[in-house]
Amino acid sequence: MKIMNCPLNGPRNISEFVYGGEVKPMPDMVNCSDKEWAEYVFYYDNTIRIVQEWWFHSPSGYWFIAERHTASDEILKTYDPSEIFKERIDFEVKAKPAQEVVS
Amino acid sequence: MNFYNLSSAVELRRSQLVVGSPELINSNISMHDHTLFSRVGFRGRGVESFLREQGLNVPAVPNQSVVTAAGVLVLRLSHTEFWVIDTDKSQHEFIEALELASKGVANVYRLYCQHSHGCFLVRGENTSNMFAKVCGVDLSEKAFECASIAQTSVARVNAIIAKQVISGEEGYLVLSDIAGTQHLWDAIADASAEFN
Numbered sequence: 601m602k603i604m605n606c607p608l609n610g611p612r613n614i615s616e617f618v619y620g621g622e623v624k625p626m627p628d629m630v631n632c633s634d635k636e637w638a639e640y641v642f643y644y645d646n647t648i649r650i651v652q653e654w655w656f657h658s659p660s661g662y663w664f665i666a667e668r669h670t671a672s673d674e675i676l677k678t679y680d681p682s683e684i685f686k687e688r689i690d691f692e693v694k695a696k697p698a699q700e701v702v703s
Numbered sequence: 704m705n706f707y708n709l710s711s712a713v714e715l716r717r718s719q720l721v722v723g724s725p726e727l728i729n730s731n732i733s734m735h736d737h738t739l740f741s742r743v744g745f746r747g748r749g750v751e752s753f754l755r756e757q758g759l760n761v762p763a764v765p766n767q768s769v770v771t772a773a774g775v776l777v778l779r780l781s782h783t784e785f786w787v788i789d790t791d792k793s794q795h796e797f798i799e800a801l802e803l804a805s806k807g808v809a810n811v812y813r814l815y816c817q818h819s820h821g822c823f824l825v826r827g828e829n830t831s832n833m834f835a836k837v838c839g840v841d842l843s844e845k846a847f848e849c850a851s852i853a854q855t856s857v858a859r860v861n862a863i864i865a866k867q868v869i870s871g872e873e874g875y876l877v878l879s880d881i882a883g884t885q886h887l888w889d890a891i892a893d894a895s896a897e898f899n
Contacts, residue, residue: 659861660854
């Protein structure tokens with residue numbers, strides 16, 4: 601069994617964790633194009649390097665960040681997201697003008 | 704949004720757990736269904752100071768618990784998440800008042816652990832040996848001290864295990880998703896059978 605070190609709970613079986621995607625800078629969600637947003641949500645570089653990834657410890661409902669080498673699959677470091685994200689991000693939606701319903 | 708009091712109508716709560724009889728599995732391990740006992744959870748940056756203002760002691764670090772003389776158990780599940788649990792069915796009014804007092808407090812958000820989780824107490828001489836069969840975390844006397852909490856997988860179900868002195872005797876409180884409690888209860892009862 602592979603073991604991952606959860607920053608909150610300590611070493612746990614890898615089956616307790618869920619992958620949550622790469623950590624990437626978020627584009628301006630109000631003004632970016634659909635393509636930019638899709639790239640942010642769905643696409644990854646898939647190169648051999650050390651990546652920063654979101655991981656979720658399911659029994660405690662805790663999200664954290666892991667640094668993993670994509671070739672060796674070795675997990676080098678795990679830490680609380682507060683080390684990177686210092687401020688809360690609010691998703692303010694700009695009101696769009698009402699569209700006419702085409703029947 | 705209206706404020707719904709999740710601790711209300713305590714007499715209408717029903718446990719879905721078919722525990723069988725007797726609850727004592729054998730002379731070494733006993734199991735008790737605590738699903739209907741009152742509990743409330745809070746998450747947020749303001750929770751620690753809110754609970755202190757309400758006269759509760761809170762653990763200084765995550766994955767630790769404290770129990771009051773009256774039998775109110777406070778679990779600290781992360782830096783900002785706390786569950787407050789009645790351990791002997793006598794503290795319902797306190798839990799209800801606590802929930803109502805949280806209304807409008809900045810950075811304090813209630814969690815739905817009363818209805819989302821089942822809860823049972825497992826104790827007895829061989830309990831830690833029994834857990835070694837169904838849980839990957841070492842819960843033995845040496846590795847898992849009283850007041851510790853493990854949030855992990857037990858019999859392939861996510862669960863919170865809190866070791867604490869409850870009603871004068873050390874035991875393991877197990878909290879798990881309500882949909883899976885029957886499975887977990889049966890799995891623990893089955894694992895306990897060999898310690899007769």
